[in-house]
Amino acid sequence: MEKTRVLFVSQEIYPFVKENELSKISRILPEKVSNDGKDVRVFMPRYGCINERRYNLHEVIRLSGINVIIDNNDHLLIIKVARMPNTNIQVYFIDNQEFFQRKFIFRDDKKNFFQDNSTRAIFFARSVAESIKKLGWSPNVIVLHGWMSALLAPMVKYVFSKHPLFSESKVVLALHNDQFEEKLSDDTVDKLIFDDLTSDLFPNLLKDTNYINLMKDSLMHSDAAIIMNENINSDILQITKTLSIPVVDMSNEEDLLNNFNDFIDDLVAEELFS
Template structure:
């Protein structure tokens, strides 16, 4: 009888795993690889919590140059590296690295490139001056993540994006990867934080996105406004669900969310409740009919 109960338990677990939804986290920062911040802390704890809820997860972040590779035991994944991504008519090699957070039984994949991510800072230099090529870095990061997911042959049900560097994900999924069987059916959830950048992207930003496959109507607003607000509005337009990640966020963005009546919206959640609430929100988005 014990053997029967055991086999039944194994069968139930296998069925449960087969039905487990897959959540891809695209993060701008994760601690302990970068210092603690609101985004970095959430992107460290959320994937672990969602995994403990029975979901399958994959987690990505940029391999900024101030991440200590030896201390954090990063190593290159040769089978995933080696592709070149063309941005603004220039080839940029894509390097994939990986590390493990042992206590969470969680791997983190890193998108690396000498041109974009070897400087010893994240989005600004030591004097606080934001890097002029942050637009290209964002494009490279998102394309690098999506190409790597394709190589992994891992099909996400939800893609949860954190931080403005991930804002282009929805646009790329719906336009540039619209026919890709690994990505085309994924639901996009975008978390908005109080992480506004000060300097608008370069005026050529919209044309770079059009060269990658964006439609003229998609980037119409970006032709005259490449600010944090305009970029975040674009992310909202291409999202299936929006989360207020910080207690206080850009008011123009918050007002814009209220005009998107058909897009599920989750207001700010406390550190004590957000993992459970996000998990419930994923189910709401998955069950919504919005394409």
């Protein structure tokens, strides 16, 4: 029997970055799923604060070198890889000198939100999909952790699903307490547009480029959602009640650990849609 293939995409994974609720779950779940016999791949940004020597990151030449075009500008994609400590799971790191060499994640040393965070998120999401194409690996399920990963949902649905590797992929948006109060740049939707990804697919971001609207538009284009934290934004929680997709509450860590593999199995078998 062929293994179920699960792609985890996260903005933060412990211990490569500091431990928090999101980075901890992003560390635990891939191992849990792998131990259940599933084939797992993991992607995250290669922030400048990650210690390459400590974790033995090294470049994957055959995957690197793609130019990702955003708003008519070329951005060089570099892929690095390391093993998740104490596991056999490979973590692929999306790197680019302009976007990810800085020593901070979302804010500078004065706590100012990076002005190019929307472009960084778009580059990250598109780079993950392009890397999967070069790997020649077809994910049955794609689990997205954090707002920086969320834009991969509409990209898969309207662009990459035309590729055989993504044609059957189910996208799950994991909802965390990772809200930012600032706004993304006003041209976020303009930069998102490529191929069949058009501005009308982002009705909320067109109104206001805040966190809530980013997650609203990403949820609209997901196949399922998981509530990972009981303290997620109340507006986001309310939206999940109106969606026509399966929404599962796993904010209790014990429930998450006990039921996540069954959730993946049901999603692949499409039992959640019946």
